[in-house]
Amino acid sequence: MIAVPVATMAGLLVAFGGTSAFALIKSQHKHAPIQAVFHLSSMWGLALAVVAIVLFWEGRPLASIGIEGGQYGAWAAGAMIGLTMVTFTVLSLHLGLQRGRSAIPEGSAQGLKRLTDMPLWFRYAAVITAAVTEEILFRGYPIERLQEITGNAWLAAAIPLFVFVVAHLGGWSAGHLVGVLFGGLLLTAIYLVTRDLIACMITHALIDSTIIFLPALLRRYGNRPGGDL
Numbered sequence: 001m002i003a004v005p006v007a008t009m010a011g012l013l014v015a016f017g018g019t020s021a022f023a024l025i026k027s028q029h030k031h032a033p034i035q036a037v038f039h040l041s042s043m044w045g046l047a048l049a050v051v052a053i054v055l056f057w058e059g060r061p062l063a064s065i066g067i068e069g070g071q072y073g074a075w076a077a078g079a080m081i082g083l084t085m086v087t088f089t090v091l092s093l094h095l096g097l098q099r100g101r102s103a104i105p106e107g108s109a110q111g112l113k114r115l116t117d118m119p120l121w122f123r124y125a126a127v128i129t130a131a132v133t134e135e136i137l138f139r140g141y142p143i144e145r146l147q148e149i150t151g152n153a154w155l156a157a158a159i160p161l162f163v164f165v166v167a168h169l170g171g172w173s174a175g176h177l178v179g180v181l182f183g184g185l186l187l188t189a190i191y192l193v194t195r196d197l198i199a200c201m202i203t204h205a206l207i208d209s210t211i212i213f214l215p216a217l218l219r220r221y222g223n224r225p226g227g228d229l
Contacts, residue, residue, distance in 0.1 A: 004149055005058070007053055007057040007058045008058065008145050008148075008149070010053055010057070011050050011053040011054065011057075011058070011141055011145065012141075012142060012145060012146070014046055014049050014050050014053065014137075015046070015050055015136075015137045015138070015141055015142050015160075016142070016160075016163050018046040018049070018137075019046060019137055019138070019163065019167045020163065020166070020167060022042050022043070022046070022167070023166065023167040023168070023169065027169065033114065033117065033118075034114055034115070034118055034122070036118065036119075036122045036125075039126070039129075040122075040125055040126070040129055043129050043130070043133040043134075043137075044129060044133060046133065046137060047132065047133035047136045047137055050136055050137060050141050051136065054141070064144060065136065065140035065141045065144050065197060066139070066140040066144065066191065066195055066196055066197035066198075066200075067140065067197050067198060068196075071194070071196045071198065071199065074194040074196035074198070074199040075196070075198055075199050075202055077190075077194065077199060078190060078194075078196075078198070078199030078200060078201075078202035078203040079202050079203075079206070081186070081190065081203050082202055082203040082204075082205070082206025082207055083206060085186075085203070085206065085207050085210070086206055086207070086209070086210045089210045090210070115212055116212075123212050126208075126212065127205055127208045127209050127212055128205065130204065130205075130208050131201045131202075131204040131205035131208060132201055134164070134204065135187070135191075135197050135200045135201045135204055136197070138160045138161075138163065138164040138167075138184070139160065139187060139188065139191045139197060139200055140191070140197040140200075142156070142159065142160040142163075143156050143157055143160055143188075143191060143192070144156075146159055146160070153192060157188050157191075157192060160188075161181075161184045161185065161188050164180070164184045165177055165180050165181050165184055168180045183204075183207060186203070187200050187203060187204055190203055
């Protein structure tokens with residue numbers, strides 16, 4: 001363990017405390033329509049605050065949280081993993097529909113309905129926002145700083161993963177958290193192996209694009225998962 005710089009404590013407070021507060025606010029309005037401007041501005045505000053702390057308070061480069069150019073191999077791997085997840089999801093939905101099962105898990109239907117009720121521009125913005133801001137707030141910054149503090153990569157990865165899962169409870173059901181945990185484990189593993197946050201952002205964007213846009217397509221063709229969509 002080492003003495004924790006004030007700047008790092010502030011960065012971790014923004015990353016964990018800010019997202020937890022945001023999740024608490026969302027949990028109180030989880031049945032109401034999504035407030036688009038509040039949702040997007042809150043997440044970008046938190047992520048940009050962490051970036052500002054890295055650059056101007058800690059005085060460190062973005063490479064210290066896994067953001068740097070030229071990592072084409074890691075980016076390609078991120079894209080491959082994301083596309084694999086998209087393919088797996090599409091095939092699972094296809095097989096489920098063929099067997100007469102609901103295309104969307106019942107625990108996810110309500111949250112997905114709130115998303116698909118939003119304008120198309122917001123759904124695109126939500127995918128990009130989640131991919132960029134959540135990777136900064138839950139992967140790059142906290143994993144790197146907590147590993148410096150604790151000297152333990154596993155602990156440094158486990159703490160942000162826990163906060164990541166809990167933060168998603170604000171807008172979703174408890175059942176949906178199983179998928180969130182799997183996605184969080186996958187993205188955390190990618191970061192630990194590659195130490196490249198852009199690769200994680202690519203994978204995250206591809207995974208979320210399936211979650212958000214495919215249910216809307218299924219609904220258009222008459223699918224009614226769980227009776228909610």
